[in-house]
Amino acid sequence: MLFMLAHEGCVASSEHQSRGLVEGAWSRFRGPNGSGVATASGLPAEFGLGRNEIWRTPLPPGHSSPVLSAEYVFLTAVDEDTLYTYAVDRRTGRVRWRAPAPRPRREALDRLNDPASPTPVTDGDGVYVFFGDFGLIAYEVDGSERWQLPLGPFDNAYGMGASPVLVGDLVIQVCDQKTDSFMVAVDKRDGSVRWRVERPGSSTGHSTPILYETRANGAQLLVPGSFQLTAYAGGTGERLWWVRGLAFEMKATPVLDPSSETVFINGTSASAFEDSYDRAIPAFDEIIGSDADGDGLLNRDEIPDQLARRWIKLIDLDGNGLLDRGEWEWYRAARASQGGVNAFRTGGSGDMTASSFLWNHDRSVPQLPSALLYEGVLYMVNDGGVVTLLDAATGAVLDRGRLQGAIDSYYASPVAADDKVYMVSETCKIAVLEPGTVLKVLAVNDLDEVCFATPAIEGDRIYVRTRSNLHAFGVQKGAD
Ligand SMILES: [Ca+2]
Numbered sequence: 001m002l003f004m005l006a007h008e009g010c011v012a013s014s015e016h017q018s019r020g021l022v023e024g025a026w027s028r029f030r031g032p033n034g035s036g037v038a039t040a041s042g043l044p045a046e047f048g049l050g051r052n053e054i055w056r057t058p059l060p061p062g063h064s065s066p067v068l069s070a071e072y073v074f075l076t077a078v079d080e081d082t083l084y085t086y087a088v089d090r091r092t093g094r095v096r097w098r099a100p101a102p103r104p105r106r107e108a109l110d111r112l113n114d115p116a117s118p119t120p121v122t123d124g125d126g127v128y129v130f131f132g133d134f135g136l137i138a139y140e141v142d143g144s145e146r147w148q149l150p151l152g153p154f155d156n157a158y159g160m161g162a163s164p165v166l167v168g169d170l171v172i173q174v175c176d177q178k179t180d181s182f183m184v185a186v187d188k189r190d191g192s193v194r195w196r197v198e199r200p201g202s203s204t205g206h207s208t209p210i211l212y213e214t215r216a217n218g219a220q221l222l223v224p225g226s227f228q229l230t231a232y233a234g235g236t237g238e239r240l241w242w243v244r245g246l247a248f249e250m251k252a253t254p255v256l257d258p259s260s261e262t263v264f265i266n267g268t269s270a271s272a273f274e275d276s277y278d279r280a281i282p283a284f285d286e287i288i289g290s291d292a293d294g295d296g297l298l299n300r301d302e303i304p305d306q307l308a309r310r311w312i313k314l315i316d317l318d319g320n321g322l323l324d325r326g327e328w329e330w331y332r333a334a335r336a337s338q339g340g341v342n343a344f345r346t347g348g349s350g351d352m353t354a355s356s357f358l359w360n361h362d363r364s365v366p367q368l369p370s371a372l373l374y375e376g377v378l379y380m381v382n383d384g385g386v387v388t389l390l391d392a393a394t395g396a397v398l399d400r401g402r403l404q405g406a407i408d409s410y411y412a413s414p415v416a417a418d419d420k421v422y423m424v425s426e427t428c429k430i431a432v433l434e435p436g437t438v439l440k441v442l443a444v445n446d447l448d449e450v451c452f453a454t455p456a457i458e459g460d461r462i463y464v465r466t467r468s469n470l471h472a473f474g475v476q477k478g479a480d
């Protein structure tokens with residue numbers, strides 16, 4: 001088979017490749033600063049099993065995305081009861097090492113999540129991974145362990161999903177959960193905690209941050225959470241500015257347009273799921289009259305709201321089976337939240353909502369897949385497969401529709417390079433779009449697999465991680 005042949009030969013020479021990262025490396029979740037956009041050329045539009053397939057390597061499952069150093073593809077996986085970090089040779093597809101991680105506990109997970117969903121981050125000298133069932137682990141590029149930092153246990157309605165990112169010498173991990181959400185910065189060299197900030201207003205969700213580089217104040221972390229996006233100083237964790245109007249649970253990664261100093265962030269409001277329910281519901285003081293047993297808390301039978309009774313596991317943040325004032329008010333804010341995709345001007349100090357809000361669009365907005373900004377157009381594919389193209393400057397709808405030949409659920413985030421936009425569906429139909437203001441499908445490639453991972457792109461290759469395999473695709477001479 002093709003991938004078996006590709007594994008032979010060529011291995012010795014790659015031993016001598018330099019370590020490190022190429023410029024613009026796809027080294028973290030969703031590539032350069034989480035944008036999903038790579039500088040690449042000669043990428044294939046049409047590919048599949050045995051077609052423009054450079055190599056294919058069987059791997060155990062994992063929802064984490066591949067990331068790239070000059071030499072390796074790194075990803076995580078779960079094989080039966082063991083969590084692994086893998087390093088795969090970029091040239092040959094050969095597994096160069098895999099390292100097992102401690103797993104002292106098991107998180108409860110949403111059906112769309114798995115124990116190996118956070119994506120690693122690499123600086124070319126090391127690889128940094130996060131498992132909800134353990135915490136952070138750092139490896140040298142040869143696979144030896146540099147340090148480990150247990151975190152948790154966590155209680156997130158979906159399980160953990162945020163990926164680590166690097167700011168200078170710090171590994172940043174957002175650990176939002178039902179209560180006691182926090183973000184921690186760890187020295188990448190020795191694993192010591194450099195700062196930690198609590199995120200008291202944020203519950204569940206699992207967005208991965210991006211960086212906003214400022215001339216005056218250095219790198220800031222842009223972190224989505226419940227109802228707001230917050231900017232923190234990368235070096236200290238100081239909370240600098242924030243904008244409100246986000247959905248109650250945030251899962252997507254923001255997208256930054258440095259040229260217009262604009263950040264885009266998408267999330268789905270409670271009303272988008274349950275549009276038959278009013279957004280406005282009474283405050284806790286107005287409903288506490290239905291507290292029949294007089295304990296000041298609402299048990300399931302006392303809750304005077306049909307949706308709240310259905311959602312009680314989600315709303316009951318401390319898990320005691322009763323709703324207190326704080327939990328009810330969180331639910332009330334969730335019901336009232338606008339969500340959708342928002343555009344804000346970046347920068348400032350304190351609450352910048354009023355002065356920085358640019359536009360909102362709340363139809364067919366993805367819950368899980370992040371938006372993609374490419375050549376002035378904001379692309380979204382929602383979980384149900386509806387694609388929306390927005391004018392990034394104004395939020396005006398340019399086009400909307402389903403992907404003919406790839407009508408499916410979508411959980412991976414779209415990526416783009418080389419005048420192609422790639423969207424990967426749950427059953428691994430990969431639609432390739434022509435960029436522009438009109439939805440135009442150039443090709444649909446079908447790997448006939450299950451796929452949750454966002455592809456990685458670098459050079460003239462696209463790396464696609466499916467449930468059972470990691471594929472490298474590139475234009476092959478003699479192929480169509
Ligand atoms: Ca009661």
Ligand SMILES: [Ca+2]
Nearest residue numbers: 316318320322
């Ligand atoms: Ca409770």
